Structure formats: C-alpha cells, structure tokens
Amino acid sequence: MEIIKSSRNNIPVLQLKGRFDAHEVEPVNAWLAGQTQAGSAKIVVNLESVNFIDSTALSTLVRGLKLCREKGGDLHVCSLQQPVRVIFELTRLDKAFDIFSGEEDAVKGF
Amino acid sequence: MRIAIVTTHPPSKGSLNEYAYHFVRFLKTKVENVQEIILLLDELPQGGEYPSEQNQAQVPVRSVPCWRFNAPDNAIQIRRAVREVNPDIVLFNIQFASFGDGKVSATLGLLTPWLLKLDGRKVVVLLHNIMETVNLKSAGFGNNPVLEAVIRLFGNIITRFILKADWVAVTIPKYVEILESKYGAKNALLAPHGSFEEPTDAEPNPMPGGKPTVMTFGKFGTYKTVDLLVEAHAVLLKKHPDMRLVIAGTDSPNAAGYLQGVRERYAHVPNVEYTGYVAEEDVPRIFGEAWVVAFPYTSTTGSSGVLHQAGGYGKAVVLPNLGDFAELVLEEGYDAEFFEPTSSTSLAESIAKVIEHPERQQEIGLRNYTAANGLPITEVVDWYLIHFEELLKKQQPS
Numbered sequence: 340m341e342i343i344k345s346s347r348n349n350i351p352v353l354q355l356k357g358r359f360d361a362h363e364v365e366p367v368n369a370w371l372a373g374q375t376q377a378g379s380a381k382i383v384v385n386l387e388s389v390n391f392i393d394s395t396a397l398s399t400l401v402r403g404l405k406l407c408r409e410k411g412g413d414l415h416v417c418s419l420q421q422p423v424r425v426i427f428e429l430t431r432l433d434k435a436f437d438i439f440s441g442e443e444d445a446v447k448g449f
Numbered sequence: 450m451r452i453a454i455v456t457t458h459p460p461s462k463g464s465l466n467e468y469a470y471h472f473v474r475f476l477k478t479k480v481e482n483v484q485e486i487i488l489l490l491d492e493l494p495q496g497g498e499y500p501s502e503q504n505q506a507q508v509p510v511r512s513v514p515c516w517r518f519n520a521p522d523n524a525i526q527i528r529r530a531v532r533e534v535n536p537d538i539v540l541f542n543i544q545f546a547s548f549g550d551g552k553v554s555a556t557l558g559l560l561t562p563w564l565l566k567l568d569g570r571k572v573v574v575l576l577h578n579i580m581e582t583v584n585l586k587s588a589g590f591g592n593n594p595v596l597e598a599v600i601r602l603f604g605n606i607i608t609r610f611i612l613k614a615d616w617v618a619v620t621i622p623k624y625v626e627i628l629e630s631k632y633g634a635k636n637a638l639l640a641p642h643g644s645f646e647e648p649t650d651a652e653p654n655p656m657p658g659g660k661p662t663v664m665t666f667g668k669f670g671t672y673k674t675v676d677l678l679v680e681a682h683a684v685l686l687k688k689h690p691d692m693r694l695v696i697a698g699t700d701s702p703n704a705a706g707y708l709q710g711v712r713e714r715y716a717h718v719p720n721v722e723y724t725g726y727v728a729e730e731d732v733p734r735i736f737g738e739a740w741v742v743a744f745p746y747t748s749t750t751g752s753s754g755v756l757h758q759a760g761g762y763g764k765a766v767v768l769p770n771l772g773d774f775a776e777l778v779l780e781e782g783y784d785a786e787f788f789e790p791t792s793s794t795s796l797a798e799s800i801a802k803v804i805e806h807p808e809r810q811q812e813i814g815l816r817n818y819t820a821a822n823g824l825p826i827t828e829v830v831d832w833y834l835i836h837f838e839e840l841l842k843k844q845q846p847s
Contacts, residue, residue: 360782361782361819361820361824362819393781393782394641394781394824395782395824398824398828398829398831398832401828401831401832401835402828402831404835405831405835409481429622429625429638429639430638430639430640430832431616431638431639431836432832432835434836434839435835435836435839
C-alpha cells in the first residue's frame with residue numbers, strides 16, 4: 340500500500356493507495372498517533388485509491404477517530420470506493436464517521 | 450455512560466461466558482467513556498456468589514444475578530432488574546439457546562430485548578448465531594421435520610422480535626445480509642468477534658515440541674461433537690503411536706452426559722485425555738501444548754471464539770469445510786486445513802497435513818497469529834462504545 344502525507348489548509352491529510360488491511364496498518368497507526376500527539380485534532384483520510392479494507396484497517400481509523408475526538412476534533416474520511424463504502428455500511432461505522440465525497444469537502448467540513 | 454450487560458460470565462459455565470469475560474475485561478478499562486458496568490447474570494447453582502473485585506483505576510463492575518437457565522420468567526426478572534439499575538444502555542450477549550434448552554424458556558427469554566424496548570430502553574443485542582444457520586437437529590432441537598419447521602417458524606418470529614432492538618450486532622457479514630434480505634432489517638451491523646488475547650511482543654509458538662498433540666476446546670455434544678475426532682485419532686495412532694488427543698471442556702448445557710458417553714464408546718482408543726472444565730489460568734497451557742487445534746463441528750453458530758484463541762497462541766487449526774468458517778478465514782485472514790465435516794478419514798488427513806509437515810504447521814500458526822492479533826477485542830469494544838454513543842446522542846434534545 341502506498342501512503343502519501345500532505346496538508347491542506349493546515350489540516351493533515353493522509354492519502355492511501357491499494358489494499359488497506361492488517362498487514363498495512365502499522366504506518367497508518369503511527370502517523371495518526373504522531374499527528375494527534377503533535378496537536379492535530381482534525382485529520383482527513385482520503386481513501387480514493389483504496390480498493391479493499393478489512394476490519395483491522397477499519398479499526399485503525401476508529402482508533403484515529405477516537406484520538407481526534409478526545410482532543411475535541413474529528414477524523415473525516417473521503418472518496419470511498421464502493422467496496423470500501425460497503426464495509427463502512429455493513430459495520431454501520433458510516434454513522435460514526437463523517438464521510439465526504441471529496442478531499443476538499445472533507446477539509447471544509449471542519 | 451452506564452452499561453448493563455445481560456450475559457453469562459465466569460464462574461457461571463453458561464454459553465458465551467468466556468466472550469463476556471474478555472469483553473468486560475476490556476470494557477472496564479474504558480474509564481473515559483463508561484461510568485459503571487452492571488452485569489445481569491444467570492444465578493449460580495447452589496446459591497453460589499459471583500466474586501466482587503474492584504480496581505480503583507477501572508470502571509466499577511456490579512454483578513446482579515437475576516435469571517436462570519431454563520426458567521420461564523427470565524424476561525420478567527431481567528426487565529425488573531433493568532428497571533432497578535436503570536442503565537443508559539442494555540447490551541445482550543446471547544445466542545438462540547442462551548436462556549434455555551427448552552423451547553418455551555428459550556423463546557420467552559429471547560423476548561427480553563423487545564420488552565425492554567417497550568420500556569423505552571436503548572438496547573443492543575450481540576447475537577452470536579441466527580436461526581437460518583443453526584442446525585436444529587445437531588443443536589439439540591427438533592427431532593422430526595414437522596417439529597423442525599415449527600421451530601424455524603418460531604425462530605423467524607423471535608428474530609423479528611430481537612430485531613426490535615436499536616442495533617443487532619452479528620459477527621459474520623453473511624448474517625447481516627440474511628437479516629437485511631429476509632427480515633428487511635435496517636439495524637443489523639457487523640461487529641467483528643475480535644481476539645481474546647492482548648497483542649504481545651512475545652513470539653507465537655506454533656511448534657511447541659513434545660508429543661504430537663491434537664487439541665479441541667469447547668462445550669460438546671450438540672453441534673460440537675468429538676466422535677469423529679476420536680475416530681480420526683485412532684487412524685492417526687497407527688502411524689503416530691505417541692500422538693495425544695486432548696478434549697478440553699465440558700458437555701454443552703443441551704447435552705448433559707455426552708462426553709461420558711464418548712469415553713465409554715471409545716474406551717479402547719488410547720492417548721485420549723479429557724480435561725473437564727478448563728479454568729482461565731489453565732487455558733494458556735492447554736493451547737500452548739497443542740500442535741494443532743481441531744474444530745470437529747457439524748454446523749456453526751457464528752464466529753468462533755476458540756478459533757480466535759488458537760490464533761492468539763499462533764496455532765495451526767483444522768476446520769470443517771462449512772460456509773461460515775470458510776468465510777471467516779477469508780474475511781479475517783486466518784488459514785487452516787479443511788476437512789469434510791462428516792468424514793473421520795478426511796479429518797485425519799487434514800491433521801496429518803499439519804503434524805507431518807512442520808513448515809505448514811508453522812505457516813498456518815503464524816498466519817493465524819497475525820490474524821488474531823490484528824483486531825483484539827479491546828478495539829471491538831471501542832466499536833460498541835461508538836455505537837452506544839451514537840444511540841445516546843439520538844435521545845438528547847438538539
């Protein structure tokens with residue numbers, strides 16, 4: 340999986356590409372923990388190029404959401420492909436996350 | 450929030466007690482989100498009492514024994530207890546036979562979530578199996594096709610009542626699909642089972658040495674039977690005379706006397722050890738000694754806690770070629786040797802593929818270790834807390 344780190348309007352953005360599963364979560368975990376420890380409570384994760392997500396990867400995003408909300412912020416996800424959206428819906432975590440159609444909207448959503 | 454959980458819990462030996470133990474073990478660490486946990490438990494036999502342990506650094510846990518396996522009035526008793534403790538959320542940790550092995554007691558108990566909804570409670574049900582995937586014959590219900598059809602009809606009706614809960618969580622994606630397609634459910638959700646073991650830096654031990662040991666773990670006699678496994682063991686002994694078979698666990702509440710019957714039927718088969726009930730502190734040793742963990746199931750009732758445990762210890766497993774298990778392996782990254790669920794020869798061949806091929810034993814064990822450690826139950830608990838918070842937000846005035 341490819342990981343691209345950037346920033347938009349001072350909001351840290353993580354773009355993931357490929358298969359996001361149990362074998363790929365460590366760097367994402369580390370990045371999310373690092374960002375929140377550094378004081379960023381508002382984070383965007385762009386899943387536009389993720390074609391598969393498993394429960395462990397989803398749990399990584401839940402952990403990030405929890406970290407952000409504990410600091411008064413939020414974690415927005417955006418640009419879900421259909422197979423990824425299905426997993427969010429199956430777990431009803433689509434109710435817990437704010438999900439946006441694109442990165443720009445996700446940043447503006449804060 | 451204050452959470453009540455309707456469940457069994459050790460020292461009760463009722464079904465799903467172990468899941469509850471691990472769920473509560475992690476839930477009580479969530480001090481930022483939870484103020485109190487109230488366990489609405491089955492009464493212990495002979496007036497036994499649940500131990501009271503409080504850790505100041507953790508969420509307080511209160512045990513309220515208020516129902517009995519097979520009692521017809523469990524719904525009333527639980528409803529009364531809920532009124533007294535007045536929690537924000539009630540979570541049920543149940544399967545179809547949680548409240549009894551009699552049709553009346555089982556059915557009436559399963560109406561409890563609906564009764565609590567009538568009282569205006571926030572109710573979440575973790576349903577470990579659904580009627581559509583239960584083999585009624587092997588689960589101890591239904592002796593003839595007409596009776597089975599009647600039970601299934603009642604099962605469908607009961608499922609509709611259970612679906613009156615705010616959320617019904619199941620552990621397998623297919624169950625969500627069935628609840629949505631057959632019952633039109635909009636409130637079914639997938640909540641992964643999760644691993645009981647905490648992630649550890651310690652290396653898994655798929656190849657413990659000693660005598661080749663096949664272990665099976667559970668409550669036996671309904672859909673988990675060991676006859677086939679003992680027969681497979683007898684076949685393997687011809688090639689591996691020092692091989693051990695460890696049958697760890699007790700009779701299912703629905704099949705009293707089953708294991709004694711097995712002992713008598715297979716008294717001529719050597720190297721078979723029956724452990725009886727396995728206390729929590731003995732679980733690591735039992736799993737640690739195993740070369741392979743076998744699942745001689747004829748049907749399944751959901752995701753398997755034992756599979757997650759086996760993974761946590763880095764063990765190779767042999768699984769029946771049943772849809773649920775195959776799906777679980779696929780979905781959650783486990784690996785296994787599969788066997789035909791009615792063939793002892795097939796089971797023996799699958800076990801041999803593991804114990805005679807150390808590289809395969811290691812490969813499966815390490816893969817299962819990765820899968821089991823991928824999603825520990827502490828994170829699954831976080832998923833529940835997120836759902837609970839969303840539910841509680843709904844009732845707050847905007």
